[in-house]
Every structure is written in structure tokens, then in C-alpha cells.
Amino acid sequence: MTKSQAKMAGEIADLFSVIRQNTAFLGVTVSCAVKETFFPVANHASASDAGELPLGRHQGKLVKTVVAHVLSELNKNYTIVTKKLIGIDHHVEITMAISNVDSNDIQIVGIHGMDGSNSSTIAKAEKLKSPNPSHCEGLIKSPDFSTLATPERLKVEGRISLESLFNTSNLGMIKEIKLGECLNLVEVEGFTGLKSLERLYMSRCISLERLADISNLEMLKEIWLGGCSNLVEIGGFMGLISLERLDLSRCVSLVRLPAVSDLGKLKELWLGECFKLAEIGSFRGLECLEILDLSRCKSLEKLPDVSDLGMLKELWLGECSKLVEVGSLRGLKSLERLDLSWCISLERSPDVSNLGMLKELRLGDCPKLIEVGGAGGLKSLEILDFTRCKSLERLPDISDLGMLKELWLGECSKLAEVRCFRGLKSLERLDLTRCICLERLLDLSDLGMLKELRLGECKALAEVGSFTGLKSLEILDLTRCISVERLHGVSDLEMLKELWLGGCSKLVEIGDFWGLKFLNKLDVSGCVSLERNYPMYKTWQR
Structure with missing residues (x-):
């Protein structure tokens, strides 16, 4: 090998060393598999082909050799392009001029x-x-x-x-x-x-x-x-x-x-x-x-007639802050998800009684909502969300919703009574946090699948039914329920992991829970009546 050829070989080796250290030089269309092929080919080119390169410093000659080898190895599907070697004009000219590459086979040029x-x-x-x-x-x-x-x-x-x-x-x-x-x-x-x-x-x-x-x-x-x-x-x-x-x-x-x-x-x-x-x-x-998304269309006041959309599965209207009316949904036989959350001008929900396939109904943060029609007939419903519906005083009869898994009623500040839990065999999460007018919660015995029951800061809540039957319950939160005096059936909560009773200042009795072998979080801080009657509770924090 002559001196000039040796010099060229050294330059090529240095160049490929740089490429190996910075894979960003390779076009982003090139997969990892392509890169794995590129490096061995590059090594071969730098080791054996330097002598075949015409002398000179035109980097296009180098690219010509590398491209020819790579295309050959990859069945001529890709062209490798480096960022700093040469201009694109030179690259395209050289690639098209390679004698053993048919330009018809070049599928992607990055x-x-x-x-x-x-x-x-x-x-x-x-x-x-x-x-x-x-x-x-x-x-x-x-x-x-x-x-x-x-x-x-x-x-x-x-x-x-x-x-x-x-x-x-x-x-x-x-x-x-x-x-x-x-x-x-x-x-x-x-x-x-x-x-x-x-x-x-x-x-x-x-x-x-x-x-x-x-x-x-x-x-x-x-x-x-x-x-x-x-x-x-x-x-x-x-x-x-x-x-x-x-x-x-x-x-x-x-x-x-x-x-x-x-x-x-x-x-x-x-x-x-x-x-x-x-x-x-x-x-x-x-x-x-199948999908209609109008969420956050803040200037929309009325929804056009959608009753003919028989294949519609998802209707998203959340945060349409000027929407005051939703027309008939009759005919939406395939609808599975209806989102009207944060529709702050909406006073009544549309009649949903015919939506037999509906799985999710979200009406959270509709502060003017006072009435919900037809929810009792939603046999397929899995999620029902009324969070922060501050004008809602009464919950519709939902006792037939056998598929319901999640019921969100947190911060419904005017909600005074919740019945109709009988029949909710699939319910896993029930949130009544900060329902400040709620006075009693009775008959929870049918909720055998319930995993989370959140009643924190229900300040008027004085009576809670027995927890016997809640065999799956993992989280029970009664934080700052300042009117609750007694809890019944806590010892039956075999799967309970978290019990939050902090700030229940009138609580005097919670029963025996020594057998709750999965319990790993217990908060009875601020339960002043409990501590007065049972001083040992102070040492039970977990």
C-alpha cells in the first residue's frame, strides 16, 4: 500500500470511529437492526476497500463505498446518510451513480x-x-x-x-x-x-x-x-x-x-x-x-342533533363551559362513554335511559346540575362520576346497576342521603369525601367487592352501618368525621390494609381489629374521646 493509500485508510478508520461514537449521524429512519449491520460493513470498508478508493479527499467517494456495501447487505432497502460528511446534493448524485445499485430498489432516503x-x-x-x-x-x-x-x-x-x-x-x-x-x-x-x-x-x-x-x-x-x-x-x-x-x-x-x-x-x-x-x-x-370529541369547545352553547349516530361509541363534551343543553341521545345504541364533566352551565343531564351499552358516565364538576334522568337503566355502566356536583341533592335510584365498579360523589355538598346500594354487586370504589350534609350511610352489606370506601370530612355523618360483609375492603377513610361515635364490624374486614380515623373527635369505640393481619396503615390521631377511654390506642399508630 502506498503512503497516500495508507493515509486514506487511516482517515477512514478515524471517520468510522467517530460514527460509532455518535449514532445520531445515522438517519432516524434507520432501525437498530440496520445500525448493527452498518458497523460491520463500515469496518470492512475501512479495512479492505481503502486501496480501491481513488486518491483524493472528496468525501463523496467514501460515502459511495459505504452506501454500496450497506445497500448490498440490506437488500437495497435503505440509504444511510450522515449529517456532516457531505452535502445532500453530492450524496444524491453519488448514490444514484453507484453502478451496482438499482435506484428502483431504494425505498427510503433519510x-x-x-x-x-x-x-x-x-x-x-x-x-x-x-x-x-x-x-x-x-x-x-x-x-x-x-x-x-x-x-x-x-x-x-x-x-x-x-x-x-x-x-x-x-x-x-x-x-x-x-x-x-x-x-x-x-x-x-x-x-x-x-x-x-x-x-x-x-x-x-x-x-x-x-x-x-x-x-x-x-x-x-x-x-x-x-x-x-x-x-x-x-x-x-x-x-x-x-x-x-x-x-x-x-x-x-x-x-x-x-x-x-x-x-x-x-x-x-x-x-x-x-x-x-x-x-x-x-x-x-x-x-x-364512532368517536366525537368536542371537549373544551368553550364557545359551544348547543350540541347539534346526534340521535342518528347509531355507531357512536365515545362522546366527549367535557369543559364545554357554555353548553346549557344536550339534546336527545335516543338512538345512540352503541354509546359506551359519555363525558360531560366541567360543563359548568349545564343544569340537567340528557335522558340516558336508552343507552344500554354505556360503560362510563362522567358528570363531575357540573355545579349547576340538579337532576339526572334515566341513570337507573344503564345495565352496562361501570363508572358513574358526580364529583363536585354542588347542586345535586338526591341521587337517582341506581340499585339495578349490577356492573357498576366506581361511584364518585365526593364534594356533593348538598347531598343529604344516599340509599340504593343494594344490588351493586360489582362496586369496587365508593367516594363520598366532603359530602358535608350527609348524615347517615346505611346498609353496606351487599358491597362484597368493595375495595375503597372514602368518607373523609363528612362532618354531619353520625351513623354508619355495619361493615360486616365487606370482605374485599382494603381502604377505609373516615378522616375528620367529627360526628361519628361508633364503628361496627371493623373486625370483619379481613383484607383491610389502611384505616384512616384521624380527627374523629367523638369516636369512642371501634371494636377489636387485632385480627386484621394485612393492616399496615392506621391513623387514630386526634381521636380524643377514644384516647380518653382507651389510652392504649395512642400506641397503635402504624
């Missing part, structure tokens, strides 16, 4: 992290399937994709400086476009020719104000525009006969939603946190819709 990339780069690679100039922080002008014959995916994302996307209308075979987090992207043109497009991702393009006409994209299945905070206008959805998912969540400037009645295959509609959205058209025609 060109991540290349600052100041030339906009004409991709035009040189006619057969690329998935051009990917993501994380090119200096990229301002879009590459010209007009020469790419049959690309299937285009990915341009990662907080780059791109301001406009080159006309893509000639990319008739493209199936997926990802433009997420292009923070300076103001406009996108030329969607009209994308007859094969199935997925369009433009999430968090915070400068985007208007979406170009997409009405003729008959194959489009998914549109993701979540977090486009300046988006004020959408041309329309007419013609999107294949659309299944539409995400406009966190589009905080959007005032009006275009008609969606033509979207007969739509399964998911995400509109959460569209703070200015006050007008929503009819949902008629959305026969396949």
Missing part, C-alpha cells in the same frame, strides 16, 4: 438534520419512493418534487423553517404526506392531482392559516391538522368519500366547521380545544362515526 439544504436536491433522485427532508433546520424553500416519478410517501417535519410547499399536484401515486411541525409553513398548494393520497399529516403547523382545496381526494382516509393554531379557513370536505379520521383538535382560531354530512365513512372526528368554534353543522349522514 436526509435528516442537514442545515441549509439546497432546494433542488431531491429532483436528482427520480426513483425515490419516500423523500424525507425532515429535521433540515435550514430548509426554507421546498424541494422540487416534480421529477419524482412514483414516490409513495413524503415526510417533511421536525420544526424546520419551510415557509411554503412546492406544488405537489403531479405526484399522482403518493399515498402519505407528513408536514408536522413545519412552524413557518403558511400555505400548501396543489393537492388537486393527488388521486392516490390516503393520509395527510399537518399537525402543529402553527403558521398555517388556510387549507387548500382537497375536495377531489377521493382516496383520502386520514386528515391530521391538530394544533394548527392559526388555521381559520378550511375549503370544505365535499368529495372525501373515503375519509375515516379528521383531527382538528387545538385549532384555536377555527370559528366554523365546514359541512361534514357527506363524510359517510367517517369514524373519528376530533374537535377538542377549538376554543372559538361556535357553529357546527348537522351530523346527519355520519352513519359510521
Whole structure:
């Protein structure tokens, strides 16, 4: 080997040493398995191929050799691109010029992290399937994709400086476009020719104000525009006969939603946190819709008619602070989750008696709610939440809810009486914390599956039924129940792990609990009457 060849071999060895120490040089599209293949190939290239390299310091020659070996080892599926070796233009030219690589076999080209990339780069690679100039922080002008014959995916994302996307209308075979987090992207043109497009991702393009006409994209299945905070206008959805998912969540400037009645295959509609959205058209025609999210639409006063949405499984309306009325839910035979929590203007819940498949009903933090209709017929209900419904005085009859697992009534400050526990065979968690008007809690004997019973700070609670029968109870909290004098059946709580009685100043008797072998937390601090009658309790803290 000549001196120059030896020098070149040394430089190559040093270069691969740096690459091994910083795997970020490899494109993020490259899997761990690819990297494991890359390193042995790199070693082979640096050890045996240096003599075959033409002399000179053009780093492209080195990349040519490495790429050729890697593509050969990986069945020509990937191109490895390093961040600091050479410019993208040189890389593409060299990759396409490699004699033993068929450009038709190159499926993914990652060109991540290349600052100041030339906009004409991709035009040189006619057969690329998935051009990917993501994380090119200096990229301002879009590459010209007009020469790419049959690309299937285009990915341009990662907080780059791109301001406009080159006309893509000639990319008739493209199936997926990802433009997420292009923070300076103001406009996108030329969607009209994308007859094969199935997925369009433009999430968090915070400068985007208007979406170009997409009405003729008959194959489009998914549109993701979540977090486009300046988006004020959408041309329309007419013609999107294949659309299944539409995400406009966190589009905080959007005032009006275009008609969606033509979207007969739509399964998911995400509109959460569209703070200015006050007008929503009819949902008629959305026969396949399964998820409707309108949570935190703070300008929405009335929900459009949803009674025809027979396939709907989830309806999210939480934190719609101006919502005063929810129309008929009759017809929602498939509904499993209904969230109306934090609807602070809502006075009465809709009639839910026909929702036979409902599993979760959340009405927490509805301070004006005074009436709940039809909850007694929800045979499949597992979670019922009325937390901080401060106007609720009476709980509907829920004795038939045999599948109910969680009942949340904490801080219902006007709730004076709770009956109807008989029949709740599956109940595991019951929370009545800070129900300050609650005076008695009787007949808990049917709650054989109950694991947590929280009654802390129920200051008016004077009478609690026997705990006999609560064989599964693990946590019992009566902290600062200042009116309770006696507890019955504590010794029967075989599975009890935590007993919280601190601040029960009138408590004089709790019975024998020496046999509670799983008890590991006991608080009787501040039980002054108990300490006076039984001084030994002071030593029972755990």
C-alpha cells in the first residue's frame, strides 16, 4: 500500500470511529437492526476497500463505498446518510451513480438534520419512493418534487423553517404526506392531482392559516391538522368519500366547521380545544362515526342533533363551559362513554335511559346540575362520576346497576342521603369525601367487592352501618368525621390494609381489629374521646 493509500485508510478508520461514537449521524429512519449491520460493513470498508478508493479527499467517494456495501447487505432497502460528511446534493448524485445499485430498489432516503439544504436536491433522485427532508433546520424553500416519478410517501417535519410547499399536484401515486411541525409553513398548494393520497399529516403547523382545496381526494382516509393554531379557513370536505379520521383538535382560531354530512365513512372526528368554534353543522349522514370529541369547545352553547349516530361509541363534551343543553341521545345504541364533566352551565343531564351499552358516565364538576334522568337503566355502566356536583341533592335510584365498579360523589355538598346500594354487586370504589350534609350511610352489606370506601370530612355523618360483609375492603377513610361515635364490624374486614380515623373527635369505640393481619396503615390521631377511654390506642399508630 502506498503512503497516500495508507493515509486514506487511516482517515477512514478515524471517520468510522467517530460514527460509532455518535449514532445520531445515522438517519432516524434507520432501525437498530440496520445500525448493527452498518458497523460491520463500515469496518470492512475501512479495512479492505481503502486501496480501491481513488486518491483524493472528496468525501463523496467514501460515502459511495459505504452506501454500496450497506445497500448490498440490506437488500437495497435503505440509504444511510450522515449529517456532516457531505452535502445532500453530492450524496444524491453519488448514490444514484453507484453502478451496482438499482435506484428502483431504494425505498427510503433519510436526509435528516442537514442545515441549509439546497432546494433542488431531491429532483436528482427520480426513483425515490419516500423523500424525507425532515429535521433540515435550514430548509426554507421546498424541494422540487416534480421529477419524482412514483414516490409513495413524503415526510417533511421536525420544526424546520419551510415557509411554503412546492406544488405537489403531479405526484399522482403518493399515498402519505407528513408536514408536522413545519412552524413557518403558511400555505400548501396543489393537492388537486393527488388521486392516490390516503393520509395527510399537518399537525402543529402553527403558521398555517388556510387549507387548500382537497375536495377531489377521493382516496383520502386520514386528515391530521391538530394544533394548527392559526388555521381559520378550511375549503370544505365535499368529495372525501373515503375519509375515516379528521383531527382538528387545538385549532384555536377555527370559528366554523365546514359541512361534514357527506363524510359517510367517517369514524373519528376530533374537535377538542377549538376554543372559538361556535357553529357546527348537522351530523346527519355520519352513519359510521364512532368517536366525537368536542371537549373544551368553550364557545359551544348547543350540541347539534346526534340521535342518528347509531355507531357512536365515545362522546366527549367535557369543559364545554357554555353548553346549557344536550339534546336527545335516543338512538345512540352503541354509546359506551359519555363525558360531560366541567360543563359548568349545564343544569340537567340528557335522558340516558336508552343507552344500554354505556360503560362510563362522567358528570363531575357540573355545579349547576340538579337532576339526572334515566341513570337507573344503564345495565352496562361501570363508572358513574358526580364529583363536585354542588347542586345535586338526591341521587337517582341506581340499585339495578349490577356492573357498576366506581361511584364518585365526593364534594356533593348538598347531598343529604344516599340509599340504593343494594344490588351493586360489582362496586369496587365508593367516594363520598366532603359530602358535608350527609348524615347517615346505611346498609353496606351487599358491597362484597368493595375495595375503597372514602368518607373523609363528612362532618354531619353520625351513623354508619355495619361493615360486616365487606370482605374485599382494603381502604377505609373516615378522616375528620367529627360526628361519628361508633364503628361496627371493623373486625370483619379481613383484607383491610389502611384505616384512616384521624380527627374523629367523638369516636369512642371501634371494636377489636387485632385480627386484621394485612393492616399496615392506621391513623387514630386526634381521636380524643377514644384516647380518653382507651389510652392504649395512642400506641397503635402504624
